Amino acid sequence: MAKSQRRSLRKPSGGRYHYSRTKKNYELGGFPASTKLSSEKKVITIRTLGGNKKQVNLSINIVSVADKKGKTIQTEILNVIENPANPQLVIRNVITKGAIVETKLGKARITSRPGQEGTISGILI
Secondary structure: OOOEOOOOOEOOOOOEOOOOOOOOHHHEOOOOOOOEEOOOOEEEEEEOHHHOEEEEEEEEOEEEEEOOOOOEEEEEEEEEEEOOOOOHHHHOOEOOOOOEEEEOOEEEEEOOOOOOOOOOEEEEO
């Protein structure tokens, strides 16, 4: 069954909304990108609503890291250490926003959304 991103069936009070139409194609949600840590960069372009385009990272190994002074350096990701969203993502080496990765400069927290944007950025911790 397709995932719908329409309004909930329930009101905040617990009552029900009654719809007069069925699901529409523009209300469907997409599949998660699950950006993996890999030596080769793989990016696909997806058409979004209004004919706009979105870059989706499927695999990448480079992150733009900002230090305390605000200087940004591109470095290589060595390993995914921790992911507060889901511990199972660490086993699969999936990079999401908030994940903590090990780089050549030290540990960094991902601040961008790799499945929604074309690049990965983070800050040193």
